[in-house]
Amino acid sequence: MLFKPALIVVDLQEDFCPPDGALAVQGGRDIVPLVNDLLTLPFHAKVATKDYHPPDHISFASNHEPPNNVPFISVITIKNPLNAEEVEETRLWPDHCVRGTKGAELIPELDTSKFDHIIEKGQDKRVEMYSAFADPFLSPTVSRSELAPILHDAGVTDVYIVGLAADYCVKYTAVDARKHGFNTWVVGDATRAVDPSSLPEVYKVYEEMGIRVIGKDDAFQRIKDVDRVA
Template identity: 35%
Template sequence: MTRPDAEIVRNDDLLLVIDVQRDFCSRGRLAVPDGDAVVPLINRLAAHFKHIVLTQDWHPAGHTSFASSHREAKPYDQIELAYGPQTLWPDHCIQQTPGAEFHPALDSIVFQRAELILRKGFHRKIDSYSAFVENDKQTTTGLAGYLRERGFRRIFLAGLAYDYCVRFSAVDAVRADFEAVVIQDACHSIGPEGETEREFAQVGVKQMQSREILDTRE
């Protein structure tokens, strides 16, 4: 596991909290196994970051990534769209529905220190895993420019799911010339983790455990 050069959080570091929403947690429409377990850790971590950005999956009804939008398709089928292969998902995180809301156990400090809530996946014809670039690899969210304007260089990531939205966000952060550090135990996966860790090693995403921050600051 590649760790950040400095394990103590600096005042100009940012915590990027990925998609901690009802539909990705227990009893949600696209629940990540044991996804709720990341919430207490994120609450504790938030106290040690002056700057936080939250992402929120925010799909319109009938989004192209939903299996229900394709005749005879089933959730988790693979299809080819204009921008390439796409996994089809159960309907989830639909705008203005309870499933799109943030997990109710997220502490108030997370929102007090959140300087931006970035909604993604709202383009009906393009899915969006990454907080930086949508799945067509051309449509940007504007997050990279925002972070550069604010002077952030090192981004710590936590949330759901480790092998999808956290993974794509971390990889795209490095490609946008940020240092990306995934707090591994503050994330949970949908599937096996090996492929994600291999990609992190290839592109230079660093990883650490929450205790490496919490033990030094609490």
């Protein structure tokens, strides 16, 4: 049976990691040794993703008027700029991963030499884009990355996902990977969540979609004997 796995490392950036990240996820740096170990395995494609926002991005609380502009708490409704009848709710965040700033850089502990591709997302100021594939709008989609074509062109069958944050960008990237037809695996040991209490609900979504959460040992066992295809 054909098995051509890819590894997607989601948003291991300075602003998502302690001690100084603007939107630091607790324990975010702790997963790096495991991610680096995974990067040594013979995946057919290894992809890093980065939030790479303009300073006037719609998800930044600083770009909205009080009182509905409290980071982590306030929620706004975004209209599809190409179809006002389609709307999405999104949480507001501190300014983070602004393009060209230190906060947008991949953390130095991460072995970036192993990546075949780096995907920058969230560059359209008008829409939120947790998923590394596309924003959530469907009629039509406003912003779409090159991730799906990269994976399809490489003949990838299975996508393994790690990184930050488990309840946001990892979750939505996994959901979209499954929608694109890839067998999708989340290596739970190599993720951390903004709100760990939300993970049972995240995993329920995964179960309904056929996305599997696995441990590091299972991931290593599945990938270690794959013959890499150049």
